[in-house]
Amino acid sequence: MQGLHLTADLYQCNGDLSIFVDELALAALCRTQTELSGLTIVGEKWVTFPEYQGEPGGVTGTILLAESHLAIHTWPERSGVTLDVYVCNFSEDNSVKARQLLEGIVTAFRPTQVQRNTLLRGDEHGPVGSGELLLESLNEYSVYGFRFPKRLLSKQTAFQHLELLESPDLGVALRLDGCMMTAENEEFFYHESMVHPMTISHPNPRKALIIGGGDGGALEELLKHPTIDQVTLVDLDGEVIEISREHLRSINKGSLDDPRVQVLVGDGAEFVRTTSETFDLVFLDLTDPETPAGPLYTVEFFQACQRVLAEGGAMALHLGAPFYEPDQVRALSSKLAEVFEHVSAFGLHIPLYGAYWALAIVSDQLQPKALTADEVEQRLHTRDLRDLQYYNAEVHGALFALPNYYRNLVPVTDVVMM
Ligand code: SAM
DSSP states (O other): OOEEEEEEEEESOOSOTHHHHOHHHHHHHHHHHHHHHTOOEEEEEEEEOOOBTTBOOOEEEEEEETTEEEEEEEEGGGTEEEEEEEEEOSSSOOHHHHHHHHHHHHHHHOOSEEEEEEEEESOTTOOSSSSEEEEEESSSSOEEEEEESEEEEEEEOSSSEEEEEEETTTEEEEEETTEEEEETTTTHHHHHHHHHHHHHHSSSOOEEEEEEOTTSHHHHHHTTSTTOOEEEEEESOHHHHHHHHHHOHHHHTTGGGOTTEEEEESOHHHHHHHOOOOEEEEEEEOOOTTSTTGGGGSHHHHHHHHHHEEEEEEEEEEEEOTTTOHHHHHHHHHHHHHHOSEEEEEEEEEGGGTEEEEEEEEESSOOGGGSOHHHHHHHHHHTTOOOOSSOOHHHHHHHTOOOHHHHTTSOSOOOOOO
């Protein structure tokens, strides 16, 4: 088989309208470019779609090739085009011809932006890795990914696209709007780091608020602390909570139904704005700023959180990947420094997020960095925190030891008064 599959998605095209709406013109363009590339036409089929909201319909067509196929779809209402060229390289290498055909058609449409993808298919030695390859963008130019042999669930909730996938490396994994959230075998990196450095640093944490965190992973870590006697968890999406209850029990261990926990479905910003309660600890365990959680990464929301913190209280949140999203990490930590006396930035590599990940603990009193390894050890002992897979007394200090490229992004606020 040895196939090469090229795709191109064209945006804001300035090509002649005829090749968008006239199937004869489009067929002639594709036929000419196919012949110029040296590939062999064995058949073709073209369809023009009816008018749409007063606009002419687009055209779908395919040219069957002895080497495989060309397929193209035009979207005149969006000045867009999607096309793919698939060739097999069994008897000879048709890669150059395939690229020439694809680029000849792309050029004719004069797009402003082009998204290209290349897939190698049907490797003669059998599958490369096993399972569906899912990629996630770290920024405009960098992506990372995982292969999942099993897809357990895919659904659109009222707020986001939710997937449950499974692989031997990760176990069952939750993905929202194409972003990895948590996974059975790996969740301890993020949840232990999000929860224990701040909770251990608080002398007597009793009441906590988790905004987001519908998978229950942070909640489960928090309930390990014997002084915690009341947690309110507010997640926008009840389906995340329900699906986590059913499918992510090895992560939340039933914590979503613990008698000390009140689980609310709603907007965390609304809850913080309207609650009259105060909390020793607040956790923002949210999707990234470019999601429905966006308004919860603002100075106004951070000020609202400050108002619900009890005396000596603190808040933890994640900031993103300092190498791939330096502007985001810089902007968020500056906003936090506008509101809180101390911004204690920390970080660790999180395999599921594909990068070294920045988090922060903010407070007007608490300074987690001030805690020595002996004091952390002492508190781990007195609070009987044993079955942790990532966090320990030495790791506490290491988390706050920032590499310079990251430290330079964060305003200096947590100068520890020894
Ligand atoms: N650990 C993950 C991370 O670092 O990206 C976060 C996991 S948790 C599942 C993220 C949750 O934030 C989702 O369940 C989503 O529904 C919730 N969320 C997003 N916007 C929200 C809002 N405005 N109020 C409350 N929860 C929100």
